[in-house]
Amino acid sequence: MTALTLYLPLDSAAVALGADELADALVREADKRKLDLKIVRTGSRGMHWLEPLVEVEKDGKRIGYGPVDEGDTASLLDAVMGDGKHEKSVGAVEEIPFFKNQTRLIFGRCGVIDPLSVEDYEKHGGNAGLDKALKMDSAAICEEVFESGLRGRGGAGFPAGIKWRTVAGAEADQKYIVVNADEGDSGTFADRMIMEGDPFILIEGMTIAGVAVGATEGYIYLRSEYPVAARVLNDAIADARKAGLLGENVRGSGKAFDIEVFIGAGAYICGEETSLLNSLEGKRGEVRSKPPLPALEGLFGKPTLVHNVISLCSVPAILEKGAKFYRDYGMGKSTGTMPFQIAGNVKHGGLYETAFGLKLRELVEDIGGGTLNGRPVRAVQIGGPLGAYLSPRLFDLEMDYETMAANGAGVGHGGIVIYDDSVNLLEQARYAFEFCVEESCGKCTPCRVGSVRGVEIMDRIKEGVEHGKNVDVLEDLCELMVDGSLCAMGGMTPIPVQSAVKHFPEDFGIKPAKQAAE
Amino acid sequence: MTLASIIEPYVGKTGGLISALHAVQKEHGFLPEDTEAVAADVFNLTRAEVKGVISFYHDFKRAPQGETVVRVCAAEACQATGGRALVAALEKKFALKMGDTSASKDLTLEPVYCLGLCSCAPSAMVGDRLVARANADKIGAVVEKTKKERAS
Numbered sequence: 001m002t003a004l005t006l007y008l009p010l011d012s013a014a015v016a017l018g019a020d021e022l023a024d025a026l027v028r029e030a031d032k033r034k035l036d037l038k039i040v041r042t043g044s045r046g047m048h049w050l051e052p053l054v055e056v057e058k059d060g061k062r063i064g065y066g067p068v069d070e071g072d073t074a075s076l077l078d079a080v081m082g083d084g085k086h087e088k089s090v091g092a093v094e095e096i097p098f099f100k101n102q103t104r105l106i107f108g109r110c111g112v113i114d115p116l117s118v119e120d121y122e123k124h125g126g127n128a129g130l131d132k133a134l135k136m137d138s139a140a141i142c143e144e145v146f147e148s149g150l151r152g153r154g155g156a157g158f159p160a161g162i163k164w165r166t167v168a169g170a171e172a173d174q175k176y177i178v179v180n181a182d183e184g185d186s187g188t189f190a191d192r193m194i195m196e197g198d199p200f201i202l203i204e205g206m207t208i209a210g211v212a213v214g215a216t217e218g219y220i221y222l223r224s225e226y227p228v229a230a231r232v233l234n235d236a237i238a239d240a241r242k243a244g245l246l247g248e249n250v251r252g253s254g255k256a257f258d259i260e261v262f263i264g265a266g267a268y269i270c271g272e273e274t275s276l277l278n279s280l281e282g283k284r285g286e287v288r289s290k291p292p293l294p295a296l297e298g299l300f301g302k303p304t305l306v307h308n309v310i311s312l313c314s315v316p317a318i319l320e321k322g323a324k325f326y327r328d329y330g331m332g333k334s335t336g337t338m339p340f341q342i343a344g345n346v347k348h349g350g351l352y353e354t355a356f357g358l359k360l361r362e363l364v365e366d367i368g369g370g371t372l373n374g375r376p377v378r379a380v381q382i383g384g385p386l387g388a389y390l391s392p393r394l395f396d397l398e399m400d401y402e403t404m405a406a407n408g409a410g411v412g413h414g415g416i417v418i419y420d421d422s423v424n425l426l427e428q429a430r431y432a433f434e435f436c437v438e439e440s441c442g443k444c445t446p447c448r449v450g451s452v453r454g455v456e457i458m459d460r461i462k463e464g465v466e467h468g469k470n471v472d473v474l475e476d477l478c479e480l481m482v483d484g485s486l487c488a489m490g491g492m493t494p495i496p497v498q499s500a501v502k503h504f505p506e507d508f509g510i511k512p513a514k515q516a517a518e
Numbered sequence: 519m520t521l522a523s524i525i526e527p528y529v530g531k532t533g534g535l536i537s538a539l540h541a542v543q544k545e546h547g548f549l550p551e552d553t554e555a556v557a558a559d560v561f562n563l564t565r566a567e568v569k570g571v572i573s574f575y576h577d578f579k580r581a582p583q584g585e586t587v588v589r590v591c592a593a594e595a596c597q598a599t600g601g602r603a604l605v606a607a608l609e610k611k612f613a614l615k616m617g618d619t620s621a622s623k624d625l626t627l628e629p630v631y632c633l634g635l636c637s638c639a640p641s642a643m644v645g646d647r648l649v650a651r652a653n654a655d656k657i658g659a660v661v662e663k664t665k666k667e668r669a670s
Contacts, residue, residue: 012634013635015648016641016649017638017650017651048637048638183634186631188634189637192634225630262533262536263537264577265576265578267574268631282534345599349638428597439631
């Protein structure tokens with residue numbers, strides 16, 4: 001019997017585009033041909049317009065075919081067993097410009113290896129960072145992270161090293177590592193992709209963090225909308241325990257660390273760290289006042305290092321290759337790489353990991369290829385529901401924390417949602433308030449009530465009721481929400497609203513002239 | 519299984535109450551009325567505390583859902599690719615409003631805020647099946663397929 005190995009993603013995006021049905025169809029077709037077919041379910045390469053993307057290894061290169069559907073199974077098997085020619089061939093996957101031009105320090109294995117094979121993981125450089133960390137003392141690991149310049153990738157961009165030092169320096173009988181995998185921002189899916197495609201990198205990053213700050217227990221707070229990630233993570237954790245990567249004696253070091261996955265229950269606010277901690281304690285996900293900082297009084301009042309998935313997945317490379325290596329990527333105070341997620345109405349949507357500092361235009365036009373339907377791009381929203389709407393006039397801005405902040409925007413979690421010229425920014429601004437009504441935890445008034453008032457004001461502006469007055473009230477309301485809200489939910493909802501008004505005044509019935517006078 | 523026997527294993531676990539409520543819902547499809555009282559008793563909490571948790575999270579349902587639940591993404595990336603029109607088309611197709619369950623209890627239509635499929639939007643989830651590049655016909659076909667599988 002002839003044998004054949006094909007690679008096909010188990011990634012949710014591929015599955016949502018028919019990868020599971022395709023796998024079944026391929027097996028049926030192979031049986032018919034008495035072909036010994038092995039399908040390795042990998043993560044996704046992040047070129048989602050090609051999903052489901054089937055790959056086969058030829059002369060040391062992975063050749064891709066996509067998007068493949070059930071109807072292609074017979075011709076695809078003919079091709080891969082023959083001369084390789086097929087109308088859906090995309091050639092060597094790693095030579096596709098979208099892929100080739102990336103710098104993958106985090107996603108290097110994603111889409112390549114079997115995500116549930118410790119052996120594959122280590123063959124591709126996995127655990128090298130952990131092995132180094134296990135030979136270092138706590139302070140030295142924290143220094144390495146500090147020196148790398150790594151900043152939290154969840155949205156706030158706080159220097160990771162400072163958090164690590166704080167937790168490491170706190171005296172307590174128990175400390176925790178908590179991973180914020182409540183990736184609720186629309187336009188983002190990097191956390192999902194890495195958890196589905198290379199879960200051991202998160203386990204490695206968490207373990208290094210545990211060793212560094214003296215925590216023995218780690219939790220991954222995962223949103224319930226990610227069932228595939230839940231399955232992969234739980235399997236990976238079980239495998240890691242068997243392989244001695246987790247447990248009482250991590251890799252024979254004498255140090256203990258273990259991880260549990262906790263499934264949330266559908267609440268956007270739980271992506272806010274203090275709300276997440278309350279939820280992880282089994283309570284309502286209401287935000288807590290800060291101080292105390294979670295680094296000193298976090299989960300169950302104990303020192304807790306709370307990090308986004310991508311922050312922790314950046315750590316293995318920093319330990320393996322050193323702070324300097326990492327710091328050399330990026331620009332200014334935005335060091336290292338960021339997995340940008342190109343989404344919405346886009347031709348080439350997907351994940352693009354690269355050093356900070358490239359221009360927004362490159363991401364939207366060159367890499368993303370403009371809109372899917374070919375209409376002109378009118379707006380992009382960067383960084384999720386609490387991120388700014390920008391017009392193409394600002395596409396020459398560089399994507400780094402400082403440049404974005406200086407322009408009233410933020411990198412956030414690296415998601416970019418592209419809109420064509422049919423978008424109405426008043427509707428989008430109204431939605432920002434509506435979303436806040438839906439998802440506010442209710443603890444503070446500016447957010448809970450302000451968002452409801454916001455929707456009402458938008459409706460009045462739309463209908464032209466006392467238009468000028470309501471535009472002024474909108475400004476007042478936004479100022480109040482920014483100044484008075486407890487957390488980023490209420491405090492940042494005005495960002496999409498005010499950026500929409502500023503850059504697209506015509507959608508609000510405001511004359512651009514008035515805008516210029518401001 | 520009684521409610522108490524579903525809930526008890528989660529006592530003492532981190533975030534146990536939320537995991538217990540997930541378990542009850544998995545078994546019953548929603549949280550039966552007694553859940554509040556039983557969970558309060560088992561976890562040694564007040565009923566108000568348990569009710570507070572149940573009412574806080576979108577996932578927890580206090581009434582039976584349709585046999586097939588269609589969750590349509592209502593967030594920005596899906597809006598950018600015709601998500602609002604998709605919602606309208608589905609409301610028409612199934613003669614249901616978002617958030618409602620059909621009288622025959624065979625279908626629930628509800629919004630979800632992001633499935634992480636933003637690069638191939640709009641997206642939806644039918645039961646536990648993910649659908650990307652969704653349209654009303656594609657979702658309708660998956661609903662039919664899901665119904666057929668349940669019948670067989």
